[in-house]
Amino acid sequence: MDAVARLHRQLVDYSNSLFQEGILDNQFGHLQQLQDESNPDFVAEVVNLYFKDSERLLNEITVALDQQNVDFTKVGGHVHQLKGSSSRCQQYLQHLKQEYYLVKNKLQTLFQLQQQLLSAGGSIPAYEMR
Numbered sequence: 001m002d003a004v005a006r007l008h009r010q011l012v013d014y015s016n017s018l019f020q021e022g023i024l025d026n027q028f029g030h031l032q033q034l035q036d037e038s039n040p041d042f043v044a045e046v047v048n049l050y051f052k053d054s055e056r057l058l059n060e061i062t063v064a065l066d067q068q069n070v071d072f073t074k075v076g077g078h079v080h081q082l083k084g085s086s087s088r089c090q091q092y093l094q095h096l097k098q099e100y101y102l103v104k105n106k107l108q109t110l111f112q113l114q115q116q117l118l119s120a121g122g123s124i125p126a127y128e129m130r
Contacts, residue, residue: 007116007121008117008122009126011110011113011124014113019127021106024110024127028043029127031046034097044114051104052101054082054100057082058061061082065079
């Protein structure tokens, strides 16, 4: 099997595993459909913007919870931005951080595989909507 075919298979297998784990969903597939030759890094750029904003929010939540007099309204606002609902507990914040970094690492691996495939002369396969 040549390098392009091997990378293609690796990318398809990895993407399928991310769908099975629930890390990727139909929204990712819809984003992928918006990507074209004029903007081949569209999905990676959108996800990287999400990473940047999420890391900022996670840091702001951590700082706010580390204060002696916690402003839970401020924390709730940050959590709402990040998660869509408020949570005021350190334990939940740590769990949220762990999940965030897990997803971030997996998506970065996905984009690295895509770049390797493109660099080897292949093309990114269409993702199956489930």
